[in-house]
Every structure is written in structure tokens, then in C-alpha cells.
Amino acid sequence: MTNDYYKQWESNGYINVPGVIPEDECKPYLEICNRVLDSFLENNPESGEPGYVNGHSMRKIENSAYHETHRADQIALLDLFADPRILEIANAVLGEDVLYRCSTYWYEPKTKHENGNWHRDVQFTNPDLDEQRKIIDDNPPQTGIQLFLPLVESSDSEYVPGSHLRWDTPEEFRIRIEDDQKNNQTDEMPNALRFHLKPGDVAAFNANGLHRGRYHTDKKRRSLMLTYTSPSYAKEDYFTTTPYFSEAGFLDDLKPDSQVFYQRYIDHFADFWKSET
Numbered sequence: 222m223t224n225d226y227y228k229q230w231e232s233n234g235y236i237n238v239p240g241v242i243p244e245d246e247c248k249p250y251l252e253i254c255n256r257v258l259d260s261f262l263e264n265n266p267e268s269g270e271p272g273y274v275n276g277h278s279m280r281k282i283e284n285s286a287y288h289e290t291h292r293a294d295q296i297a298l299l300d301l302f303a304d305p306r307i308l309e310i311a312n313a314v315l316g317e318d319v320l321y322r323c324s325t326y327w328y329e330p331k332t333k334h335e336n337g338n339w340h341r342d343v344q345f346t347n348p349d350l351d352e353q354r355k356i357i358d359d360n361p362p363q364t365g366i367q368l369f370l371p372l373v374e375s376s377d378s379e380y381v382p383g384s385h386l387r388w389d390t391p392e393e394f395r396i397r398i399e400d401d402q403k404n405n406q407t408d409e410m411p412n413a414l415r416f417h418l419k420p421g422d423v424a425a426f427n428a429n430g431l432h433r434g435r436y437h438t439d440k441k442r443r444s445l446m447l448t449y450t451s452p453s454y455a456k457e458d459y460f461t462t463t464p465y466f467s468e469a470g471f472l473d474d475l476k477p478d479s480q481v482f483y484q485r486y487i488d489h490f491a492d493f494w495k496s497e498t
């Protein structure tokens with residue numbers, strides 16, 4: 222199975238694994254994440270201001286600021302992010318024991334209804350088209366993975382299978398880039414595959430391939446996205462600025478395997494967190 226994940230990832234650019242966490246097991250996580258989201262919308266502890274109701278996602282849902290009187294919720298989330306059924310997939314795709322990087326919770330906007338833009342993530346870091354093309358042609362080894370774990374049924378992501386291995390066709394290029402990107406919200410992308418996911422399914426895609434999300438006010442989007450990285454590519458940045466992991470007793474009462482998993486993360490970043498304070 223492990224090898225199958227890798228093969229699917231390499232050839233299609235995505236994986237879709239049904240029933241990784243049984244649907245019944247997901248219900249408590251939905252309640253916890255919704256409580257955290259309500260708290261974020263009231264007051265985002267990172268900014269001291271209300272979270273954006275027309276936003277798409279919030280980060281770091283395990284942050285102690287959300288769990289001061291809900292420690293059991295924090296333990297449940299941390300154990301979920303370190304669950305061997307999930308880590309097996311991340312480890313298989315990256316080919317080694319991954320390191321934790323970040324948690325994200327996706328939610329639907331309150332009033333700003335829109336289709337997402339077709340894009341390749343590489344276009345945000347490399348606006349130059351020749352550079353983008355070179356990166357796609359080189360097909361760099363995967364150094365991180367973002368696993369979607371919906372907590373309600375979700376059909377909010379689309380992907381063009383195999384597009385991570387090649388440059389845009391003329392029609393794809395017209396949609397993604399031409400006319401100042403005026404066409405990039407179209408529903409007419411050739412060969413687009415929409416993921417239809419149930420709570421507890423896991424899906425992921427290579428973000429160098431063509432993809433987009435959907436941000437509709439009337440379609441509940443409550444989906445976790447768990448990000449892991451190859452240890453040798455672990456970066457000190459916003460995502461890993463999580464000093465609450467250094468709090469005394471932070472790992473107490475987690476499952477033993479979860480403690481081992483996060484201790485590797487803490488060992489990697491403890492000095493960074495100290496230097497930040």
C-alpha cells in the first residue's frame with residue numbers, strides 16, 4: 222500500500238485515500254475545530270483582531286491560545302495530526318519519516334462567493350514564465366506535503382491529473398495566464414478532476430500541477446489540511462513559529478507515539494523559538 226501511494230503520487234500528481242479515519246471518529250474533531258474557528262473569528266490571537274469572516278482558512282489550530290480551558294481538545298488534535306494512519310501516507314510520498322510543519326482549517330466565506338483561480342503554486346514564487354517552465358520540467362523532488370482531511374463532505378478542490386509533469390497546453394495556458402488572467406475562474410478547464418471527499422478521507426496533490434479551490438458561501442467547507450515536511454527541508458518561518466510547543470508539559474498525556482513524533486519537531490525548532498523571544 223505504501224508503495225502504491227508513492228506510485229499514484231508520481232504518475233498522477235495526487236492521491237485520494239478513502240476512509241483513512243472512520244467517519245464517526247471525525248465528529249468530535251469537527252466540533253473542536255468549529256469551536257476554534259468561532260474563537261478565531263472573534264479574536265485571532267496572532268493579530269489581536271477578529272479573524273476575517275470572508276477568509277478561506279486559519280492556521281495553527283493547536284495553538285494553546287485556543288485551548289486554555291480546553292486542554293482535552295488540544296490533546297485530541299495533536300494526537301490526530303500524529304496519527305499513524307495519516308503519517309503512513311505522508312511518509313510514503315516523501316520517502317522518509319516526516320516532520321510536523323503546520324495545521325490549517327479551511328472554512329467557507331460568509332458573503333464573498335467566488336470560484337478559485339486555476340494556478341500552479343510555482344507562479345507565486347516565480348512570476349517569470351521561463352523560470353516556471355524550468356521548474357516544472359525539472360520536476361523537483363517533493364520536500365513537503367499538504368494532506369486534506371475533510372470533516373464534512375467536500376468537493377471543493379479540482380486538479381488536472383499529470384499536469385505536474387509537463388507545461389501547460391495552449392488551452393491551459395489561455396486559462397491560467399492569458400488576458401491578464403481574466404479566464405482563470407472558468408469551469409471549462411479540460412480534464413479537470415474534482416475530488417469528492419467524505420469526512421475522514423485523505424487527499425493531496427502536487428501543487429506544481431494545475432489546481433484550484435472553490436469558495437462558495439452556500440457550501441460548507443470544514444476541512445483540515447495537515448502539512449508535513451522532509452526533515453532536511455524543514456524551514457524556520459511563520460509556519461514553524463509555534464513556541465507554544467515549548468510550554469512545560471505540552472506533550473504530557475499525548476499518546477506515546479505522538480510524543481516521539483513531536484519531540485523530533487521540538488528538537489528541530491527549540492533554538493529558533495528561543496531566539497525569536
Ligand SMILES: [Fe+2]
Nearest residue numbers: 341342428432
Ligand atoms: Fe495552490
